[in-house]
Amino acid sequence: MDIERIEAAATRLTGHVRRTPLLSSPFLDEIAGRRVLVKPECLQHTGSFKYRGARAAVSALPEDVRANGVIAFSSGNHAQGVALAAQQFxxxxxxxxPSDAPRMKIDNTRALGAEVVLYDRSTEDRDAIGxxxxxxxxxTLIKPFDEPEVIAGQGTCGLEIADQAKALGVTEAEVLVCCGGGxxxxxxxxxxxxKSPGLRVRPVEPEGFDDVTRSLKSGRIERNAATSGGLCDAIITPQPGAITFPIMQRLCGPGIVVTDDEAQMAMAQAFARLKLVAEPGGAVALAAALYHADEIEGDTVVVTISGGNVDRPVxxxxxxxxxxx
Amino acid sequence: MDIERIEAAATRLTGHVRRTPLLSSPFLDEIAGRRVLVKPECLQHTGSFKYRGARAAVSALPEDVRANGVIAFSSGNHAQGVALAAQQFxxxxxxxxPSDAPRMKIDNTRALGAEVVLYDRSTEDRDAIGxxxxxxxxxTLIKPFDEPEVIAGQGTCGLEIADQAKALGVTEAEVLVCCGGGxxxxxxxxxxxxKSPGLRVRPVEPEGFDDVTRSLKSGRIERNAATSGGLCDAIITPQPGAITFPIMQRLCGPGIVVTDDEAQMAMAQAFARLKLVAEPGGAVALAAALYHADEIEGDTVVVTISGGNVDRPVxxxxxxxxxxx
Incomplete structure (x- = not known):
């Protein structure tokens, strides 16, 4: 994995991926005790950053391979990204x-033209079905995270953050990223x-699903005890990826772990202060900025809101x- | 009023006003029966387009006049725009x-450093107080709409729409704008x-407060029977302005009138499909695109979401x- 692959993905994604803005609010700055810059990927096509990686991966396939179609496993955001990318091609x-995925995510994936196969997490083997x-x-299987072209596609969001931070004169900051498989x-x-080595990434995870944080601490891949059941469905994964983990080890600062309550508090702040709809898993980085300020360094923090696909009652x-x- | 004044405002606003993106969703296109491009001014600083005009007007004042301070009458969005602009200078x-303005708008205006004076709409004369x-x-009074520098500031949103539509190859479309005083x-x-004469503006108003629509039809300024009480507080004004009306007469197509229910339906769609928080008055143009499709011409429509400052229960x-x- 290198920057050339990310830049190649950015070229393929131009005109397809939305360049999301960098937002802010004096009210959030006040809670956080520092300047908070928000990268709202909930405004991305399909409502999450996942479309970046999905389109990057689907567009990288040889044409004759792609023509046979693609397959993906996903609780919802990667599903919608792959569905839209495939539809476009x-x-x-x-x-x-999984049959217990959020209703909106299942409905949207179908509406984007994909064939959805539901399975029961507790009794069926999704890998065998796949x-x-x-x-x-x-x-062709499009993996959700442990795949170079997918990582390259997600990296295009980092290119935008580097540009946008520079335009604001920000060259030193921690960048909080909502983290599932990495x-x-x-x-x-x-x-x-x-592009901007003074910006350092910090993974943010929900309590109970902090495999990346623990893995970064211990220096080896740690698994979560549970693999489902949390509020933050979008970022619940069993363990960091074989490709993503060494990159995070080399480049990221320590992980930050937030509670489900803090994620919901951040959703309420995104509503009131940014006029944005964040899903629970998409709000964990904002939650870290607002409620774990003492674990963060510097006078400016950048946070991703990774998705907004949340069912209405939630x-x-x-x-x-x-x-x- | 001419384009030079708008361009001068744009120059003064550069680096202060946020360039909001142009969003879309295949789900909205399907409801509307045509392509829908959304300009989300709820993502503007202070949560509405009003900051554009307020900053334009405050920045146009001679320095010695500005130093004495500014005053404004507003139910909330203009209030916040003027408060932030004044704070920045x-x-x-x-x-x-008015004492019955939405709570969030009163609180935010205070939090932005302004001195808020509440009055009772039914018993007090706000002009005398002012x-x-x-x-x-x-x-110095910063009027909410019938003031050339304010109109010029709001016009900067039109410059962005012209640019962004052009980048998408859109040169012919109706542009639906949430309309209060104009x-x-x-x-x-x-x-x-x-900048893009194939884009024609259509004012959109809530039922019961359709003074602009009726005035455009009759050719003279018509008043609303009521001046308060509707759900769409942000765009309830007694009548079109003496400056704004002739401009609308010359350049706009017929008005479109939507119900409060339609505005709420559009809020629910903005939540689900755009991940945006729209206030009722800010959602009327989207409501027109979605539920009054037969009153609109062309295969593409541009809609403004003018603000997102909505109290949680609403x-x-x-x-x-x-x-x-």
Missing amino acids: GVAAVIIM AELSNARGL GFTSGIALALDA FIAALERFGEG | GVAAVIIM AELSNARGL GFTSGIALALDA FIAALERFGEG
Whole structure:
């Protein structure tokens, strides 16, 4: 993995991926005790950064391979990204999703033209289901994070952060990234290391699913005890990737772990102060900036809001519990 | 009023006003039956387009006049825009607000450093209160819409729409603008007339407060029967302005009138499809695109979301009544 691959992805994504703005609010600065710059990937096509990596990976396939279609495993955001990318290339997409994935994510994936195959997390083997479909139809697997072209696509968000921070005169800051398997985190870290090395990435995870934080601490890949059940569905993964982990080890600062309550509080702040809809997993980095200020260094912090695909009752619950006014 | 004044405002606003993106969603296109491009001014500083005009007007004042401070009448969005602009110039701002304005708007205006004076709409004369304060302290009145520098500032949003539409190859479209007194509408209309004359502005208003629509139809300034009480507080004004009306007469197509229910339905769509928080008055143009498609011409429509400063219970009510999932 190197910066050339990210720049090549950026070239392929031009005119397709949305360049999201860098937002701010004096009210958030006040809570955080420092300047907070927000990169809202909830405004990306399909409502999350995942479209970047999906389009990068699908566009990198040889044309004859791509023509047979693609397949992906996903609880929802990667699913929508792959579905849209495949639709844009006019090829088939099969998405294998857990039956307890958020309703909006399942519906949207279908609406983007993908064939959705639901499986029961507790009784069925998704890999077996996927292997059978792939073999029968010649589909190419688009992995959610541990895949160089996917990491390169997510890294294009880091190129934008480097540019936008520079335009604001920010050359030293910590960059908080919502972290599941580490594709977004490692992609942004690679881009910033090459383009703006004073910006250092910090992975942020939800309590109970802090595999990356523990792995960075111990120096080897640690697994989560549970692999489902948390509020932050978008970033719950069993363990860091074999490709992403060494990149994070080399380039990232220590992880930060937030509670589900803090994620919901950050959702309420994003509503009130940024006019943005963040999903729980997409709000953990903002939660770290606002409620873990003592774990962060510097007078400016950059945070990603990685996605906004949240079911209505979950969003209303966060506002009712933690909103003001 | 001419394009030079808008361009001069744009120069003064560079580095202060946020260039909001142009968003879209295939789900909205499907409801509308045509391509829908969304200009989200809810992402502007202070959560609405009003900061553009306020900063333009405050920055145009001679320095010695500005130093005495400014005063404004507003139910909330203009208030916040003027408060922030004054704070940035280090001068005093006095804002006269109705006591029934949305709580968030009153709180935010205070938090931005302004002195807020509340009055009772039914028993007190806000003009008398304002005149007394202005005279005593030498404050300059920043009018909410019927003022050339304010119109010029709002027009900078039109310059961005012209640029962004052009980049997408869109040169013919109707541009739906959430319309109160007509400052935003006439400013955008002037900018588009000069920069992209194939983009034609259509004012959009809430039922019961359709003074601009009726005035455009009759050819003379018509008043609303009521001047308060609607859901769309941000765009409820007694009548079109003496400066804004002739501009709208010359450049705009017929007005479109939407119901409060349609505005709430559009808020629910902005939540689900754009991950944006729109206030009721800020959602009327999107409502027109989605639910009044037969009143619109062409295969592409541009809509403004003019603001996102909505109290939590009002937002939750819209999602509960009209959200899906």
